[in-house]
Amino acid sequence: MWREKGEIVKKTFAIAAAFALLLTGCRSKSVQKFAALDQVGSESEKVVSGDGKQLDFSGECETSQPEQVSDVVFATKTDFSSNWKELFSDVAGIDQIDQELLVTAKDQMGNNVLYEDEQNKADASVADSGFFSFFCGDSYSCPWSEYPITKVAVAGEEGFGSETLELDGKEYSAKEIADFAENWLNSKWKKFEPDLDFKTGLIIEKKSGENSVIAVEIWKYYKGVKLCNCDLVELAPPESGVYTQTRNSEMALIMTSFGKVSGFTTGNSTLEVKSEGKAAEKLISPQYAVDAAQKKFSRYNKLSVVSLKLKYVTTYQTNFAPETDTGVEHAAAPVWEILIKPDYPDFSKAETYSFPDLKYINVNALTGEITFELGENNRSRGI
Secondary structure (H helix, E strand, O other): OOHHHHHHHHHHHHHHHHHHHHHHHHHOOOOOEEEEEHHHHHHHHHHHHOOOEEEOOOOOOEEEOOOOOEEEEEEEOOOOHHHHHHHHHOOOOOOOHHHHHHHEEEOOOOEEEEEOOOOOEEEEEEEEEEEEEEEHHHHHHHHHOOOOOOEEEEEOOOHHOOOOEOOEEEEEEEHHHHHHHHHHHHHOHHHHHHOEEEEEEEEEEEEOOEEEEEEEEEEEEEEEEEEEEEEEEEOOHHOOOEEEEEEEOOOOEEEEOOOOOEEEEEEOOEEEEEOOOOOOOOOEEEHHHHHHHHOOOOOOEEEEEEEEEEEEEEEOOOOOOOOOOOOEEEEEEEEEEEEEOOOOOOOOOOOEEEOOEEEEEEOOOOOOOOOEEOOOOOOEEEE
């Protein structure tokens, strides 16, 4: 009897030990919260090669390996209008500048230098804050902003490289257009924002009858990390803890014929690095970020992911939007951006004049906090 009980006890201990070993094995395979910086690119590739419960990675999903991630403070320019001559002649391509057509003014963006030559179809303006734009030649008189969108190619989406768009009666691949745009920026603009790199984000084809135009939206990167195009600003009263986005327009260039930029805008401003903290050695792992997002959005229909990349989300150092746009400091925090495919309208039927807002889920790469925009309203929300 005692022997039988002893055997039973031995078997019970054996089963318990095996169960404990099984649990230990399960824990060893659990998702690590943090990953070394030099590993996040390869880990991102593994994540998007699989398939999630709420996030669909079945398309051609982009990933990235950042060079460096840290707490960065960017600032807008303070005396950028002093570059007006070089900008108007070398970047805008205005051969002869009539001094009598130059106008100076002062507003929230500081000193402005404005130029319009109706006879030679040239319009250019620059502000101290770093805002700059020009519309010359065909873009000067062409009402391209009123043309309906007929096609959109989004960098990172499946088939982007082979997507074709029409310009001046000819077909060009999205890759051809993207390569030209980025080469033009490196040649003409890089000197004014040397800290940053420029990559094509969207290519938009707009047509009206036989007339067509291509708009290329450019995204800015710092050491391999994309800069978000909006600031989070605290709403009054300050203790409310509610933030809203002030969306900055993206850098964009316009072509009415391939190989010639006839329109360009920097968006709201031109940036420089004001200060930079110690580089992070580890970040929230891509798998942990994706798992956290899927858990939070378990009640949503499955979302199609375009890219899984690190980006910097900026906030005003003062929380509130400052009274002037010059020398404004923007504190940047790294997040994992899970970019969701937008709800495209039927461009062949509807006369759509603006591109739908991109949807995203952001997971703070240092804290794990989640913010998102999935088209329900225009406010960035935390969970």
